[in-house]
Structure formats: C-alpha cells, structure tokens
Amino acid sequence: MLRAILGNKSGRISVGDESVSVREVYKDREDMLTAAIISRVSYLSDEALNNLFQSIFTDSQQDFSGLLDVEFWPNFSSSLQSRVEPDVILHFEWGVMIIEAKRPHDSYQYAEQWIKELESLPSNYREGEIYFLSLGGSTANNKVELARFRGLKDFYENVSIPNPTFMAYQTWEGLIDYLQRSKDSGDLSRSDNNVIADMIEALELYHVHANIYSLSSLKPLNIKYSSLTNISNIRSIPSISAGEEKPITNLASLPIQRLNWPIAATAFDTVKESKSTWRVKPFCNINERALELWKI
Incomplete structure (x- = not known):
C-alpha cells in the first residue's frame, strides 16, 4: 500500500x-x-x-x-x-x-x-x-x-x-x-x-x-576531463620543450584542443610521463568532485 x-x-x-x-x-x-x-x-x-x-x-x-x-x-x-x-x-x-x-x-x-x-x-x-x-x-x-x-x-x-x-x-x-x-x-x-x-x-x-x-545524488559536472588527461605532440606547444618542465600559465598556449574547465582554473602544472606524453593538473583549489577526476 x-x-x-x-x-x-x-x-x-x-x-x-x-x-x-x-x-x-x-x-x-x-x-x-x-x-x-x-x-x-x-x-x-x-x-x-x-x-x-x-x-x-x-x-x-x-x-x-x-x-x-x-x-x-x-x-x-x-x-x-x-x-x-x-x-x-x-x-x-x-x-x-x-x-x-x-x-x-x-x-x-x-x-x-x-x-x-x-x-x-x-x-x-x-x-x-x-x-x-x-x-x-x-x-x-x-x-x-x-x-x-x-x-x-x-x-x-x-x-x-x-x-x-x-x-x-x-x-x-x-x-x-x-x-x-x-x-x-x-x-x-x-x-x-x-x-x-x-x-x-x-x-x-x-x-x-x-x-x-x-x-549518488550529486549531478555530474560538465567537464570533458578526458581532453585534459593527456597532451600529446608537445612540440606544437611553444611554452614547453622536451627537455624542461614548467607551468603553462596561458591557456591560449594550448592550441591542441579548447579546454572545457572552470574559469578559475587559469594555471596548470605539467608532469612529464614520457617523451611524447604530458599530464596536466590545475594549480588552483577547485571543486572537490572535479579534483577527484584528476587523481593520477
């Protein structure tokens, strides 16, 4: 009943x-x-x-x-x-x-x-x-x-x-x-x-x-994090060379894809994984749920 x-x-x-x-x-x-x-x-x-x-x-x-x-x-x-x-x-x-x-x-x-x-x-x-x-x-x-x-x-x-x-x-x-x-x-x-x-x-x-x-009640954020997980062809990024690791402070310097990320995320830390692949993580303090997606 x-x-x-x-x-x-x-x-x-x-x-x-x-x-x-x-x-x-x-x-x-x-x-x-x-x-x-x-x-x-x-x-x-x-x-x-x-x-x-x-x-x-x-x-x-x-x-x-x-x-x-x-x-x-x-x-x-x-x-x-x-x-x-x-x-x-x-x-x-x-x-x-x-x-x-x-x-x-x-x-x-x-x-x-x-x-x-x-x-x-x-x-x-x-x-x-x-x-x-x-x-x-x-x-x-x-x-x-x-x-x-x-x-x-x-x-x-x-x-x-x-x-x-x-x-x-x-x-x-x-x-x-x-x-x-x-x-x-x-x-x-x-x-x-x-x-x-x-x-x-x-x-x-x-x-x-x-x-x-x-x-389970939380609605997922509209973040295409897969486009941020791996950045290949690093030679096309002028701010990064194969022999050094430094922050990308200008999002416009990433011509590969347009990054769909909160406006507050204006700085990224790059982590070199191989000669051809880099991972990026945001410096800023972002939404905890979004941050969970970035665990490496």
Missing part, C-alpha cells in the same frame, strides 16, 4: 461531499506515518535494529535486537482519563518501549500525555524495563516537555506512574538523517537497504528531507 501511495496510484475516497486522493489523506494523518515507519522497523535485521535505537538511547547499554512484538494503538484504561492510546509499544525480552509520535512540522509533544500513557500501563507491562521515546516535535519542544515531565510526575504523588528506565526524543529530521547515513554507508544488507529506502521515501512524502546528501 505504501508503494501505491508513494507512486500516487492509491486512488481516491469520499470525505464528506468531497473526493480526496488517498495520498493527500495519508499526508494529513500522523497515524499513517507512524504505521509506515514503525512497522518497517520490525523488518530490519537484528544488527540494524540495535544500531537504530542505540543511536537514540545513547546512554543505554541495552540490546535492542530481540524485538518480540509491535503493538499499535493499544487501548488502556486509566485513572486520569477514560481511555489512553499510546501510539506504539515495542516488546522486548527485557521490557517495553513506548513510542509517542507526532506529525512533522506542525505538531508538539506534551508531558501530560506522556504521564497518562505511563500511568495506564497494565501491570504485566511494568515487569521489566520501560523505555519512552518521543518521536516528532522540535528539539526545543522536547527539551521543554522533558523538564515539565519531571515536575508533573512529582505532582501526581497519589497516582502510580512507573519511572522509565530511559526517556529520549528524536525528531523526524534527525531520524531521516540517520537513515540516509546508514544507507550511504554501504554496510547494510540488501533487505535492510530496501526497508530503509522505503522509510526515507515515506518521510519525504511529509516534506521531511535529510540535511545530508549521498554521493
């Missing part, structure tokens, strides 16, 4: 008297994004799964590879509210992780909601460790709410609220940056790479984009 939505092949549905594309409905619902991302987390290999959560819970030494179950929107009763629905609960051998997710860009996390979700946890969910992940909201918003959470928890002194072993937050922007780095590392298996590629595309549909760029 995600692939059909991403390809705008998911059709339309009626919302009231209006016909709306499923793609637009998807983009408007944070629950759809939560399901698309977290459901794919469970498809990751043990190593990739552990690396993902270790990047978020940086102070934890816990092993996150043993994921047993993923529970979406469980319905719990609470003394603070008639019904409480955490977005996701991940079950591990050592305990549970509660995930509260918010839509990108225009949604905020609230400490009061975190309190209610923790208080509503059934007793069998409290038997092991409890991790809490705030996913979404800005960094500033999460820092404020974490500070408020500690004060609010003390306020509810007559209510049984378990102490999370660890609490952490991750913005969607931070998550997609991590995913893009993982994808670019070349260390992923083919299946992990495909899963992470889907997660990245799902986030981009919500206009969440990585602040880092893969090498």
Whole structure:
C-alpha cells in the first residue's frame, strides 16, 4: 500500500461531499506515518535494529535486537482519563518501549500525555524495563516537555506512574538523517537497504528531507576531463620543450584542443610521463568532485 501511495496510484475516497486522493489523506494523518515507519522497523535485521535505537538511547547499554512484538494503538484504561492510546509499544525480552509520535512540522509533544500513557500501563507491562521515546516535535519542544515531565510526575504523588528506565526524543529530521547515513554507508544488507529506502521515501512524502546528501545524488559536472588527461605532440606547444618542465600559465598556449574547465582554473602544472606524453593538473583549489577526476 505504501508503494501505491508513494507512486500516487492509491486512488481516491469520499470525505464528506468531497473526493480526496488517498495520498493527500495519508499526508494529513500522523497515524499513517507512524504505521509506515514503525512497522518497517520490525523488518530490519537484528544488527540494524540495535544500531537504530542505540543511536537514540545513547546512554543505554541495552540490546535492542530481540524485538518480540509491535503493538499499535493499544487501548488502556486509566485513572486520569477514560481511555489512553499510546501510539506504539515495542516488546522486548527485557521490557517495553513506548513510542509517542507526532506529525512533522506542525505538531508538539506534551508531558501530560506522556504521564497518562505511563500511568495506564497494565501491570504485566511494568515487569521489566520501560523505555519512552518521543518521536516528532522540535528539539526545543522536547527539551521543554522533558523538564515539565519531571515536575508533573512529582505532582501526581497519589497516582502510580512507573519511572522509565530511559526517556529520549528524536525528531523526524534527525531520524531521516540517520537513515540516509546508514544507507550511504554501504554496510547494510540488501533487505535492510530496501526497508530503509522505503522509510526515507515515506518521510519525504511529509516534506521531511535529510540535511545530508549521498554521493549518488550529486549531478555530474560538465567537464570533458578526458581532453585534459593527456597532451600529446608537445612540440606544437611553444611554452614547453622536451627537455624542461614548467607551468603553462596561458591557456591560449594550448592550441591542441579548447579546454572545457572552470574559469578559475587559469594555471596548470605539467608532469612529464614520457617523451611524447604530458599530464596536466590545475594549480588552483577547485571543486572537490572535479579534483577527484584528476587523481593520477
């Protein structure tokens, strides 16, 4: 279904008297994004799964590879509210992780909601460790709410609220940056790479984009470097003789071909390879990608 939505092949549905594309409905619902991302987390290999959560819970030494179950929107009763629905609960051998997710860009996390979700946890969910992940909201918003959470928890002194072993937050922007780095590392298996590629595309549909760029995303420069690699027939170049090596400081002195190179490259260093062949390298500090082409 995600692939059909991403390809705008998911059709339309009626919302009231209006016909709306499923793609637009998807983009408007944070629950759809939560399901698309977290459901794919469970498809990751043990190593990739552990690396993902270790990047978020940086102070934890816990092993996150043993994921047993993923529970979406469980319905719990609470003394603070008639019904409480955490977005996701991940079950591990050592305990549970509660995930509260918010839509990108225009949604905020609230400490009061975190309190209610923790208080509503059934007793069998409290038997092991409890991790809490705030996913979404800005960094500033999460820092404020974490500070408020500690004060609010003390306020509810007559209510049984378990102490999370660890609490952490991750913005969607931070998550997609991590995913893009993982994808670019070349260390992923083919299946992990495909899963992470889907997660990245799902986030981009919500206009969440990585602040880092893969090498494959860079457009090649229009540089005909093959015309610069070798210069033959050096007798036709008046500024160079067969017995000496000196810079060519005037591009006009190279009548063999017109060189297609950035304007800033106005000086070249010639390196003699044989009696009939010279290599040239620019003196100037040019674009790193172009410079890579000149490695000899």
